[in-house]
Amino acid sequence: xxxxxxxxxxxxxxxxxxxxxxxxxxxxxxxxxxxxxxxxxxxxxxxxxxxxxxxxxxxxxxxxxxxxxxxxxxxxxxxxxxxxxxxxxxxxxxxxxxxxxxxxxxxxxxxxxxxxxxxxxxxxxxxxxxxxxxxxxxxxxxxxxxxxxxxxxxxxxxxxxxxxxxxxxxxxxxxxxxxxxxxxxxxxxxxxxxxxxxxxxxx
Numbered sequence: 268x269x270x271x272x273x274x275x276x277x278x279x280x281x282x283x284x285x286x287x288x289x290x291x292x293x294x295x296x297x298x299x300x301x302x303x304x305x306x307x308x309x310x311x312x313x314x315x316x317x318x319x320x321x322x323x324x325x326x327x328x329x330x331x332x333x334x335x336x337x338x339x340x341x342x343x344x345x346x347x348x349x350x351x352x353x354x355x356x357x358x359x360x361x362x363x364x365x366x367x368x369x370x371x372x373x374x375x376x377x378x379x380x381x382x383x384x385x386x387x388x389x390x391x392x393x394x395x396x397x398x399x400x401x402x403x404x405x406x407x408x409x410x411x412x413x414x415x416x417x418x419x420x421x422x423x424x425x426x427x428x429x430x431x432x433x434x435x436x437x438x439x440x441x442x443x444x445x446x447x448x449x450x451x452x453x454x455x456x457x458x459x460x461x462x463x464x465x466x467x468x469x470x
Contacts, residue, residue, distance in 0.1 A: 287329065290325070291329050293319055293321075294316075294319045294321070294330075294336075295340055295343045296343075297315060297318045297319040298315045298318075298319075298340045299340055299343070299344070299383050299384065299387055300318065300383055301314050301315045301318055302315075302337060302386075302387055302390060303382070303383040303384075303386035303390070304386075306390040306393070306394070307333075307337050307391070307394040307398070307401065308394065310333075311333075312326050312327070312333050312336065315336065334400040334401065335400070337391070337394070337401060338404035340387060341387070341391045341401065341404040341408060342404055342407075342408065344384055344408075345407075345408030345409075345411065345412060347378065347384060348375070348378065348408075348412055349411065349412055349415060351371075351375055351377070351378040352371045352374060352375065352415060352416060353415075354374050355367075355372070355373060355374030355375065356370065356371055356419045356420070358370050358374070359371075362421075364420045364421050364422035364426055365426075367419060367420040367421070367422075368416070368420050368422055368426060368427075368430050371420070372433065372434070372468070373468055375434060375437070376437060376468040376469065377470050379437060379438070379441055380469075380470040382441075385441055385442065386442075388438065389438060389442060409431075413427065413431065416430060416431075433467070436463065436467060437467055437468075437469075439463065440463055440467050441469065443463075445463055445464045
């Protein structure tokens with residue numbers, strides 16, 4: 268099998284086959300769902316391969332091991348985060364750090380309404396504690412987005428820190444369903460829920 272673009276004869280017509288890069292992208296998108304559901308430790312490459320419709324052997328042609336696959340998924344997720352922040356910065360109503368950061372925060376809140384991406388980030392942070400390869404992928408991803416946010420917003424280090432601190436709180440609020448529960452009433456109106464969700468935009 269060649270890694271470049273290929274075609275094969277089928278029913279008198281030539282059908283375009285996926286390139287290795289396209290197949291790699293398919294595996295990454297599929298792996299996001301698999302890892303989101305069961306985490307790094309609970310997901311096997313066999314499950315990812317089955318979901319992507321390819322053999323496990325082909326997964327290993329694209330990624331040497333599960334660590335490398337998950338690290339690539341982490342990088343892919345950070346690319347989506349960066350793209351969302353860029354959209355937010357472009358849509359800011361003003362040029363002040365406060366305006367730009369607020370707009371980027373709203374864009375990020377919309378992004379993590381996709382629970383799969385949110386869950387992968389949470390699983391990545393958990394796996395980073397004990398898995399050096401994943402830790403480096405997470406550190407590299409944050410290094411890039413922190414520098415981007417600081418540069419494009421013109422905010423102080425404290426403002427940038429608070430931006431990411433609120434982002435971490437958003438993860439907690441969404442993962443616990445606090446915002447949804449608050450809308451439902453009843454026990455959801457518990458003081459601790461109101462305290463955590465105050466000022467947090469949720470989609």
